[in-house]
Amino acid sequence: MKGMVRFVGAGPGDPDLITVRGLRALQEADVICYDALGVAPELLEGLRAELIYVGKRCGRHSRSQEEINALLVELAQRGLEVVRLKGGDPGVLGRVGEEALALAAEGIPFEIVPGVSSATSAPLSAGIPLTHRGVADSFALATAHRRKGEEGFSIPPYNERTTVVLLMPVRTARAWQAALLRRGYPRELPVAFVSRGATPAQRVLVSTVGAAAADAEAARITAPTLVVIGRVVGLRGRGLRWWNDRDARECAEEPTRVDVLAEARA
Ligand SMILES: C[S@@+](CC[C@H](N)C(=O)[O-])C[C@H]1O[C@@H](n2cnc3c(N)ncnc32)[C@H](O)[C@@H]1O
Structure with a gap:
């Protein structure tokens, strides 16, 4: 059974500036893959989901883009409901296209929840x-x-x-x-x-x-x-x-x- 991936825009860093749909996706997720900068830590508190940090640290990628793509595919293939949380709007310099194309290539369903850029x-x-x-x-x-x-x-x-x-x-x-x-x-x-x-x-x-x-x-x-x-x-x-x-x-x-x-x- 395949799961699915929801790309969610977290907004600019204030936890109140995520969309209602985005917040609901976080509450329903089994696992959340998130970046550091731009994502309000408060958004990740009190959730049932497993949290996986995939962001940058001091200019270094902790995981390459290919590794992130592969991780999303693997989690969804395990049947999990995955949220890929991104700062601002996922479509503004957010590399959502690359990650979603990797899912599409494997036939994994995805959804994109816009954010406040x-x-x-x-x-x-x-x-x-x-x-x-x-x-x-x-x-x-x-x-x-x-x-x-x-x-x-x-x-x-x-x-x-x-x-x-x-x-x-x-x-x-x-x-x-x-x-x-x-x-x-x-x-x-x-x-x-x-x-x-x-x-x-x-x-x-x-x-x-x-x-x-x-x-x-x-x-x-x-x-x-x-x-x-x-x-x-x-x-x-x-x-x-x-x-x-x-x-x-x-x-x-x-x-x-x-x-x-x-x-x-x-
Ligand atoms: C990789 S881009 C991602 C942009 C994001 N997708 C968006 O829509 O806001 C990261 C850059 O966005 C800008 N940025 C993100 N959050 C910001 C904030 N709260 N205030 C000012 N600039 C911000 C900075 O230039 C930062 O280096």
């Missing part, structure tokens, strides 16, 4: 809607993660009506800053780093294209952080800041809750 919710919690009438009518999302030897970013040429969101921007800040300047982004265009967005630990650093990398280093920005580039960032200072977040410059020396959890797990 950090890409939209973290900016919004920082008082930065990605579109705003008369300011921006489109947005582009790109990863700023680079594998060794990989060049270039999928950053579009500058258009003042397009907001750009970069995920995984911390390690490559110097490189994407240079890419923005090459593509015609004005040096004074505002940039916001939103760390642990949409959670009680949210920190925000507002900078500019010209100063972004140096400011992020000075403020010791760490993952999970995303970057918003464009005129919509200015709305935060014009009255849209509604979350009681902290300025990243003021708490550069303090360890974060995520740092403390990562240490405890190591």
Whole structure:
């Protein structure tokens, strides 16, 4: 008897921001395979399911993607109800397609429960809607993660009506800053780093294209952080800041809750 796999988006890190369907899937699961960053630990408390950690630690994969694919297949073939829990929305830089294709190849049924992506919710919690009438009518999302030897970013040429969101921007800040300047982004265009967005630990650093990398280093920005580039960032200072977040410059020396959890797990 084959089981099935439900891919569930956990939301941006606040346990209240998972969907009702996603929460029900966690409660019904026999086994949950989860990543570290982005998944609120509270979501995993008090469940009957066996918990298997398959995430990254200090930039290293604890299991390769192929091993994760094989694990999901094996668990489902044992007849188990499996949840594969992923941060944010599984379809946004979440590799859900690779894992679901591995299941499809073995004829294993799966379901995908969408989640609240950090890409939209973290900016919004920082008082930065990605579109705003008369300011921006489109947005582009790109990863700023680079594998060794990989060049270039999928950053579009500058258009003042397009907001750009970069995920995984911390390690490559110097490189994407240079890419923005090459593509015609004005040096004074505002940039916001939103760390642990949409959670009680949210920190925000507002900078500019010209100063972004140096400011992020000075403020010791760490993952999970995303970057918003464009005129919509200015709305935060014009009255849209509604979350009681902290300025990243003021708490550069303090360890974060995520740092403390990562240490405890190591
Ligand atoms: C591998 S991507 C996965 C994105 C996820 N699927 C989503 O929809 O949010 C991980 C990156 O998402 C961003 N991220 C995730 N949670 C975040 C949060 N609460 N605040 C800011 N950025 C976050 C960071 O850029 C992080 O490095």
